[in-house]
Amino acid sequence: MPTPAKAMITCTVAGLIAATAYTVALGPSGWLWFAWVVLTLSTIGMLAVRTPR
Template identity: 65%
Template sequence: MAGSTDGSTKAMGVLTVGGLVTVTAYTVALGSNGWLWFGWVVLGLLTLGMVLSDG
């Protein structure tokens, strides 16, 4: 069905947004960590790939 996403894609999206909130909170509290941001970017790209492959 066009425009709908599968449950695993929604879960990945929630994980990506949660990861962004976590990495941002860590950065504010303890300072920037490049590896955390790199990991979040990789997670975001994987999520984007899943969203695009569902279409």
């Protein structure tokens, strides 16, 4: 797996942890979860394009 893909996965997981911590501490934020979903879809798209077949 290329290094940029690993970095994207790391950012996605860190974003999930941060969004979960924010939700637990301060309550839910729709925009925060929307941004995390967009980041996750971007990561999946990047992996789909970069993965050799």
